[in-house]
Amino acid sequence: MSKNVKMVQSITSRNVDFAQWYTDLCLKAELMDYSEAKGFIIYRPYGYAIWENIQSYLDKKFKETNHQNVYMPLVIPESLFQKEKDHVEGFAPETAIITTTGVEVLSERLIVRPTSETLFCTHFAKIVNSYRDLPKLYNQWCSVVRWEKTTRPFLRGKEFLWQEGHTIHASENEARTEALNMLEIYKTLGEQLLAIPFVTGRKTEKEKFAGALETYTIEALMPDGQALQSGTTHYFGQEFAKAFDIKFQNVDNQSEYVYQTSWGVSTRLIGAVIMVHGDDEGLVLPPYVAPNQVVIIPIQSQNEDVQQATNQIYENLKAQGIRVFIDDSNKSAGWKFSEYEMKGIPVRIEIGPRDLEKGHVTIVTRYNREKSQVNVDEVALKMPDILKDIHENMLKHANDYVSTHTYVAKTYDEFKEYLKQGGYVQMSISGEDAEIQIKQETGATARIVPFDQTLFTNTCPVTGKKATQTVWFARAY
């Protein structure tokens, strides 16, 4: 198959088969490719560049809030991994294990890190003596391995890229605040970079992280009505500190265990961006996370006026730090339009001689595919506002979708009815008994326990017992 024929028509429509549309898009927009190792994907340049923009945003925020980057080993000796009981139970089945080298069987098996709490804890125990050594606010960028049975690009893989923050504190209050502050940074990432309105809250006992006292989450709603857990922060209390003996002398000179958190987001965020914003023409990237924000396509690129306007606009955009490139290849304009719509580039500028005669160029915004004429001298000047408008409109659109797909159920029948329509269903339930029954009977899981609690009914519609808390349910990835 020649590379010059764009097979736009071969993308499955979202309405026909959402899952297939997603996979088609991941491959055809050249975000990723499958590798020879089953369940492990290749992050191609375009997909990796999205991750780099997410990294750059978060790394800055982490450093502004006094976090420091470190790097822990890829492997965890099996005996170390088994030190915290709940943690190992949660992760052991899905670990990949190194048992041998090219020449000799290892005396102790090494777990490829599925997450690094145990490594951080051992190190913390060595370097902390006094309250003056606290807090330690560490983060690492790396990949982790979890042996998932069914995998989907970016959403669930045997290996994924992420950041994992690990912090220890001298007080419970400070640690709890850290876990909530980092949740807020994740939520802001959604609003400022990804144009995704995350809803936030606590996880139920049943859904929380292995070993955590509290898990907080950001959840995004996909156009198929399913929720996607997009990042979590955990408050561990002193459980790991006790298992790993991380003690410090407090201000009163008493020996005390530290209070701990961890938090992470992963390349799963790329999956969220694809699904929340994409359409049947391909990717639609929010401008601030897009690797390329503007593509300039000269029509009749031999024309001198066109060349001059193209270069001038390019230079002026570049000078403002806007990520822009020119495609003056000899491919057809139609091919280019399709290609860059598939790639989801937020703004396309078409520069043709007829437009130029009237002193303007044509701008097409990807998310709504609207065309407008802009004065050739004003394009660069207006571009920051155009990008801002796109971002705000995309966020608003996504916000509206969440609003119109969030329901309150006062009976179990209502619950089931809303669930069919897709989205979040809020219900006031008795507890884990109701949660388990709902999951078994409807497939929906508890996504969040919202921070602001309102009871909609006095009794639980599922168990008939007293309602104790309101929970947001949804089917989920």
Place this chain on the structure above:
Amino acid sequence: MSKNVKMVQSITSRNVDFAQWYTDLCLKAELMDYSEAKGFIIYRPYGYAIWENIQSYLDKKFKETNHQNVYMPLVIPESLFQKEKDHVEGFAPETAIITTTGVEVLSERLIVRPTSETLFCTHFAKIVNSYRDLPKLYNQWCSVVRWEKTTRPFLRGKEFLWQEGHTIHASENEARTEALNMLEIYKTLGEQLLAIPFVTGRKTEKEKFAGALETYTIEALMPDGQALQSGTTHYFGQEFAKAFDIKFQNVDNQSEYVYQTSWGVSTRLIGAVIMVHGDDEGLVLPPYVAPNQVVIIPIQSQNEDVQQATNQIYENLKAQGIRVFIDDSNKSAGWKFSEYEMKGIPVRIEIGPRDLEKGHVTIVTRYNREKSQVNVDEVALKMPDILKDIHENMLKHANDYVSTHTYVAKTYDEFKEYLKQGGYVQMSISGEDAEIQIKQETGATARIVPFDQTLFTNTCPVTGKKATQTVWFARAY
């Protein structure tokens, strides 16, 4: 042991035991720590920050030269790994192998990547059809695992952080040029960031990378007279392309194999910086790679004039993008001086009331420990030049060391005599027979075959045969 007592005296002197000095320094400057997995180190914040500065410099250079970042899987199926004969022979003994998960034995063993040529090749074969798809200029930042028997912090470990570039081209000339251009970028990294004068050249047949037709190298000379291979670039010709069937239609519509390169530098560079510049007081960091370039120590920090001058200088330095911090903790000035000398911070500014009365502050430059008085209003203004001077003097100092430790031997006795003094010894030899004999008898290895060739003798002093090329020898890490 209290954290407030600085044990500067416990660093071994460089002259007493260079290897022990190095290890002491890595630990006491808090660059790294040992982990529970033997041979795997923890990169602590200060050590990792040095790596981040190297990454930031190189990533910019790579992108300016049109390279794109990608991410390939951590694991390589064993059958794939074995496809290129020379390559697998070079790496197989030192591979770590995943054979099982927490619940089941794998049907095919997975090699944890020691390097990723095989993964890139498989992907290239899938995505390249025509000369229009070339070149592909890819890079990835990741860690790799090699089962080394003896390990030393940063210099040789079972896991290390690196970047690996992998490129394919439509012509031999373009690929060879790429390998040389990337070598030049590495050399420039040394001159501009690390203040290390790398010498460059080809590797001999015996020393080149498993599977490469040519290996080029940057070598640094350590103060103990041993060379450190600090980065390599490789020209592969079409060997991998044939093994992995990476073909393209050339401009004449003929099917042809691509021409390939790879290139990498690693956290070993941190080891080079420590050794080349460090002294008995601790680290000495060149200013452009230093995580903190300036520390301000107010003397009598309760004094209002001191506070005001401290804040003003801090803000003015910060505004220029200089990496600066204030230590106004209640630790003694003496403790602080030792601590930041140990950490190798290039410039210390002491701000005391007596100095201020005379309108100046005291500046101490770490590399030569020289004090000077600078007018309080001029400190910030002069700082960029002060940092530049430090960098240039450190580079010059390192350069002088190489010059005075590079010898020409015209007899084998001279060779052995120079080798004892430490450094590079140039000799014109007959070939691999001489190279092998030299290694067996003296422990010295061929470091580079310089690009500019001058024969110093007509016959090889070792074998008595005709001399064919001049080679730089040294003992090496």
